Ligand SMILES: Nc1ncnc2c1ncn2[C@@H]1O[C@H](COP(=O)(O)OP(=O)(O)O)[C@@H](O)[C@H]1O
């Protein structure tokens with residue numbers, strides 16, 4: 001097949017090559033075009049489009065006026081030659097004839113033709129041994145039959161950020177990733193929209209791995225577990241990201257020192273502190289906040305638990321969850337009917353426990369444990385500047401040093417600008433979905449692993465499921481189309497059914 005020529009380079013400089021579009025071919029923002037020299041293949045990407053003309057601006061305006069106002073035709077111009085479209089392109093990567101890929105450092109010769117990219121051009125991309133499939137390569141809005149894989153271990157231990165405006169496909173992407181990874185690593189998913197398990201539609205429950213555990217507190221479906229957590233497991237440090245004041249935190253610590261794991265009960269039933277004194281008002285506010293947060297009630301000199309926190313049940317819930325994670329299970333916790341604060345409390349409880357365990361393993365030289373990743377929706381709630389200004393928490397510790405212990409974060413947000421730069425820099429893979437807000441695009445562009453400063457417009461124009469991956473573990477920022485999860489999985493489920501009904505057929 002002859003590859004279609006779509007344009008020709010004629011001017012520009014290294015990061016701003018200028019090409020003319022052939023009249024009957026449409027260039028698209030984000031499109032990848034190939035410029036081939038005698039010994040090199042340059043992959044170039046369109047980042048801006050303009051009109052070009054041989055006719056002066058004044059005359060163009062005149063012609064436009066004649067067409068608009070007088071309905072006269074413009075036949076006197078050979079329009080394809082004299083009026084055209086121009087694209088600005090940036091180099092992505094260069095491949096030598098021996099198929100060695102490298103970052104571009106030179107320019108293609110002037111007047112090199114630009115042709116469409118095809119799957120054959122991408123044979124230099126290999127599939128890593130421990131791979132994570134994200135989607136197919138995308139050139140503008142066109143999807144190519146080239147699956148893109150990342151190196152799972154590196155990417156997952158060095159944290160992932162998924163950003164994009166609401167509705168652009170963050171959750172669909174996350175479902176795909178969970179589907180890919182289930183059974184291979186430990187995954188803790190705090191699910192405030194109860195969308196990943198798929199109670200009523202397709203979701204992780206349909207995985208045949210037998211490695212999905214689902215905790216919920218409402219209408220527990222068959223096979224799922226009811227979430228109860230014993231109150232004695234809570235420690236003052238678990239409340240780090242919940243915005244308690246310094247005085248309240250000091251009071252919690254004082255109660256913990258004096259009453260051990262009965263500290264919450266002691267605060268609520270007004271037990272005295274014998275060694276330190278706190279202002280009555282401080283302790284009263286703390287007491288009310290804890291009762292409200294944990295859904296506790298106190299009457300007839302007795303403490304009653306109404307919510308998921310319990311005095312008697314749930315002593316080993318956290319332990320079970322950690323064991324599941326260490327056995328490469330995907331633990332989904334439906335937090336849809338909790339307040340955001342409770343969700344964070346549960347998250348920080350489990351994260352602290354598993355992180356400490358993994359630190360311990362490292363100290364003891366145990367290194368056969370699977371990677372554990374924690375999936376956080378609306379990540380600025382725990383990684384936001386305003387939260388971290390008041391002090392760190394377990395999630396910021398994991399962002400900073402989790403890689404050493406094989407514990408990673410997958411942070412999802414539509415507002416990356418709220419996350420401090422230093423944390424963003426520690427997140428080495430960013431999956432960028434469509435983002436209209438300039439401020440958010442800037443935050444992402446500034447912290448990306450590649451120079452994607454000219455992609456701002458491209459990012460604003462990304463459609464649902466279209467993304468760009470910028471990662472320390474990829475050579476260039478890769479444009480990708482994420483598969484639509486429901487379709488992908490229902491297809492693979494049908495295939496499995498077929499195999500069961502007709503054994504021997506593949
Ligand atoms: N990869 C995709 N392919 C096709 N459609 C998609 C894709 N991702 C998302 N969509 C569509 O967009 C809708 C919103 O996606 P969702 O993942 O819930 O967005 P977000 O979590 O970013 O708010 C989905 O219900 C689906 O209809």
Ligand SMILES: [Mg+2]
Nearest residue numbers: 167170171172
């Ligand atoms: Mg979502």
